[in-house]
Amino acid sequence: MIVCENVAKRxxxxxxxxxxxxxxxxxxxRVAPGECVALxxxxxxxxxxxxxxxxxxxxxxxxRITVGGVDxxxxxxxxxLRLRRERLGYVSQFLRVVPRVPARDVVxxxxxxxxxxxxxxxxxxxxxxxxxxxxxALWDLGPSTFSGGEQQRVNIARGFAHDYPALLLDEPxxxxxxxxxxxxxxxxxxxxxxxxxxxxxxxxxxxxDAVCDRCVxxxxxxxxxx
Amino acid sequence: MNMHATPTPDxxxxxxxxxxxxxxxxxxxxxxxxxxxxxxxMGIVGESGSGKSTLLSCMAGHLVPDTxxxxxxxxxxxRDTLTLSEPDRRRLGRTDWAFVHxxxxxxxxxxxxxxxxxxxxxxxxxxxxxxDIRARAADWLDRVEIAADRMDDRPTAFSGGMxxxxxxxxxxxxxxxxxxxxxxxGGLDVSVQARLLDLLRGLVREMGLSAIIVTHDLxxxxxxxxxxxxxxxxxxVEQGLTDQVLDDPQxxxxxxxxxxxxxx
Numbered sequence: 001m002i003v004c005e006n007v008a009k010r011x012x013x014x015x016x017x018x019x020x021x022x023x024x025x026x027x028x029x030r031v032a033p034g035e036c037v038a039l040x041x042x043x044x045x046x047x048x049x050x051x052x053x054x055x056x057x058x059x060x061x062x063x064r065i066t067v068g069g070v071d072x073x074x075x076x077x078x079x080x081l082r083l084r085r086e087r088l089g090y091v092s093q094f095l096r097v098v099p100r101v102p103a104r105d106v107v108x109x110x111x112x113x114x115x116x117x118x119x120x121x122x123x124x125x126x127x128x129x130x131x132x133x134x135x136x137a138l139w140d141l142g143p144s145t146f147s148g149g150e151q152q153r154v155n156i157a158r159g160f161a162h163d164y165p166a167l168l169l170d171e172p173x174x175x176x177x178x179x180x181x182x183x184x185x186x187x188x189x190x191x192x193x194x195x196x197x198x199x200x201x202x203x204x205x206x207x208x209d210a211v212c213d214r215c216v217x218x219x220x221x222x223x224x225x226x
Numbered sequence: 227m228n229m230h231a232t233p234t235p236d237x238x239x240x241x242x243x244x245x246x247x248x249x250x251x252x253x254x255x256x257x258x259x260x261x262x263x264x265x266x267x268m269g270i271v272g273e274s275g276s277g278k279s280t281l282l283s284c285m286a287g288h289l290v291p292d293t294x295x296x297x298x299x300x301x302x303x304x305r306d307t308l309t310l311s312e313p314d315r316r317r318l319g320r321t322d323w324a325f326v327h328x329x330x331x332x333x334x335x336x337x338x339x340x341x342x343x344x345x346x347x348x349x350x351x352x353x354x355x356x357x358d359i360r361a362r363a364a365d366w367l368d369r370v371e372i373a374a375d376r377m378d379d380r381p382t383a384f385s386g387g388m389x390x391x392x393x394x395x396x397x398x399x400x401x402x403x404x405x406x407x408x409x410x411x412g413g414l415d416v417s418v419q420a421r422l423l424d425l426l427r428g429l430v431r432e433m434g435l436s437a438i439i440v441t442h443d444l445x446x447x448x449x450x451x452x453x454x455x456x457x458x459x460x461x462x463v464e465q466g467l468t469d470q471v472l473d474d475p476q477x478x479x480x481x482x483x484x485x486x487x488x489x490x
Contacts, residue, residue, distance in 0.1 A: 014478030015485070056467060058474040077453045077467040078263050098427060098449050099420035112431060 001068055001166050001197030002031040002054060008062030009049055010223070022223035023049050027063070029199075029216045033165065036188060036198040038208050041218035047201045050218070051168045054199070055090045056080035067166050085113050090168045091159035095151045100142040103129065107157040114162055121161075128157035132183055148175040160187050167191060169200035173207045185210050237299055239264045239436050240285075240404060245294035247284050253460035254280035258294070260455065260465065264403070267430055267437045269451030269468060271444060271483070277460035278440045279408065285438065286325055286406045287315055298322070298404070320350050324397035328409035330389035334381050334396065340367060341377040343396045351400050366395040370425060387418035391425065398429060405437040411446055423449055444487055448472055456480045 007027040013019045023046045031037045039047040052058040053073075054065055060073030068087050072080065084090070089110075097106050107125035112118065129139055132153040138146065143154045152175050159167065169188070173181045181204075188211045191198060202208035208215070238261035247254035255277035262268055270278045283289035285296050287307060297304040298318070307315060319325075327333040334343055344363040345353075353359050367377055370391035381389050390410065397405065410426070411419040427450060430437060439451060447454055447468055455465040456477065464477040475481045 011474075012476075014481055052473070057469050059466075059470060059476065077470075078266070080467055080470075081266075081452055096448070098424045100417075101424050 001033050002029075002199055003066045004029050004050070004054070004063065005065075006063035007050070007053065007060060007065060007073075007221075008223070009046070009053060009058065010061060024218075024221050025062075025223040027218070027221035031166075031197040031199050033195045033197050034192050035214075036192055036200065036212045038212040038215045039199065039201050039218055040208075040215045045218045046221065047218050048170055050221075051090075051170055051199065051201065055088065055168055056084070085110075087164055088166045088168070089159045089162065089164035091156055091170060091172050093152075093170050093174065095143055095155045095158075097143060099144055102140045103134065103143050103146075103154050104139045106143060106154055107161055110158060110162045124161060125157065128161060129154070131187075132157055133180055149177065149180070152176060153180060156184055156187070160191065163191075163194060163196070165196055167196050167198045169198060169202075171201055171203060173202065173204055181207060237302070237304065238262055239266075239299050240438075241295075241297040241304055242285060243295040243297065245281065245284055245291050245296065247280055247289065247291045253277065255284065255457070256460045258462055260462075262404075262436055262438065264436055265430075265434050266453060267435075267439065267451045268453045268455060269447030270438065270440045270455045270457060271442060271447055272457035273442060273483075276457040278457050280460070281457070282406055282408055282438065282440045286323070287319065288325075320347070321400060322403045324400075324402040324405045326390075326393055326397055326405060326407040326410050328412045330381070330386070330393040333393040334389065336382050337380065339378045339380055340372060340384070340392055343381065343392060344399050347396055347399050362399065363395075366399045367392075369429075370395045371421075385418075387414055387422065390414060390418075390422060394422075394426070394429070398433070398435075401433065403436060405435055407437060407439045409441050409443075410439065411443065412441070419446070426450060444472060444484065456483065 005028050007024060009024040010020055010022040027050055039050065041047060049058060053060050054067065056072050056075065065072045067083060070079065070083050104122060104125050107128060108121040111121035111124060126139065134150060134153050138150065143151050156172055173184050176184060185207060188198060240262040243259050245258040246256050258281055270281065272278045280289065284291040296307045298307050307318060338346065341360060341363045344366050345359040348359050348362060364374060364377060372388060372391060381392055384392065411422055414422065423446065429435065441447060451468045454468040454471045456463050456471065458479045464471055464475065464480045471480060472484055475484050
């Protein structure tokens with residue numbers, strides 16, 4: 001479902017004398033439907049960078065990335081937008097939303113985007129927020145004032161609202177307590193059971209061992225110094 | 227059944243090709259080309275004098291470009307709006323196209339009531355029944371969160387945010403397919419901006435609108451636009467998916483723009 005072949009990335013900083021920062025080279029992996037794969041390696045090794053490239057948020061410089069047969073590297077915006085809407089979910093570490101939009105609507109939005117009627121979308125959003133133990137009093141409020149853990153749960157609910165065939169999870173359990181971490185791990189297991197291909201970053205080794213089928217060490221994809 | 231099919235059309239709604247406008251020796255905008263697809267929102271950013279407003283004016287037919295084409299899907303075929311007859315172009319401006327000005331007073335009739343401002347657009351496309359017109363105007367005022375008891379007030383009695391919402395209602399009441407917006411949230415308080423952004427996002431999704439938004443505010447395009455075009459000195463220096471251009475900018479000027487934004 002998710003395939004990276006010989007992927008390379010470097011950043012060129014034009015306003016700092018054209019400094020070039022090589023981040024990845026020769027990165028290859030594949031994630032099959034129903035499988036959860038963890039990216040591992042020290043901070044700064046390029047785990048989030050690779051996830052962002054798969055999501056189309058960073059450009060791919062060399063190699064090829066496909067999701068469900070759709071070529072992300074070099075795709076036009078329209079293709080990436082459609083892929084994100086229908087097939088590729090992403091739970092990032094940060095929640096970016098229009099200020100003051102209620103949490104419930106933030107979670108329902110991906111469903112509305114694929115054509116759900118409003119009432120059904122809101123009902124599913126509420127069920128997810130309830131499952132993640134977000135207090136009902138917060139559902140009508142914009143998440144920008146929520147605590148880190150509350151924002152993270154809104155973000156997870158949003159990422160799991162639509163049954164995407166492929167999911168990217170960047171530290172989905174990072175700021176959660178034990179009870180909510182267990183809920184998220186259950187949601188990941190259910191997504192696997194319905195056949196989703198999942199690629200994740202989990203610093204918490206217990207969480208990683210609980211849901212991941214195997215690990216890919218990103219240290220192997222470090223560019224060689226010129 | 228919760229889902230309805232989302233159609234994926236094969237022709238762009240708008241296709242801009244080689245659009246150039248100069249002011250004597252000075253470049254307004256030069257050789258701008260892109261396709262806009264149904265349902266897409268495109269942002270155009272750049273600093274003052276970058277040519278973004280000139281480009282918008284040329285596309286919307288307010289300014290005549292020196293060269294280039296502005297092709298619009300009319301009944302399944304792309305037609306160059308720059309060579310349309312004047313009556314056809316005016317009709318386009320009243321039906322399929324809408325233009326939201328930065329200053330609401332440029333897009334409103336300040337001496338006419340709020341209801342009249344919305345109803346007037348309906349009459350321009352042939353509505354005649356007073357009761358129907360008033361009912362549809364009331365419905366639109368409600369959608370942009372203007373209270374029913376303000377319907378007979380003139381926009382001069384409205385706040386800046388209300389005037390802007392009224393302008394949006396006036397523009398969208400006729401069900402356009404393409405909306406041009408020039409700094410739609412400029413000059414408004416931050417709290418009013420947020421509400422307007424949410425309103426615009428909802429309307430764009432519900433009506434399947436396409437929009438082109440000119441702004442200098444990167445936060446606005448991040449939240450509203452699917453795609454982004456960055457202009458400098460009249461030329462497009464970079465374009466792509468909005469979050470990609472903002473998070474992984476390739477051009478030195480875009481990198482400078484992104485790194486210059488104040489964080490709160």
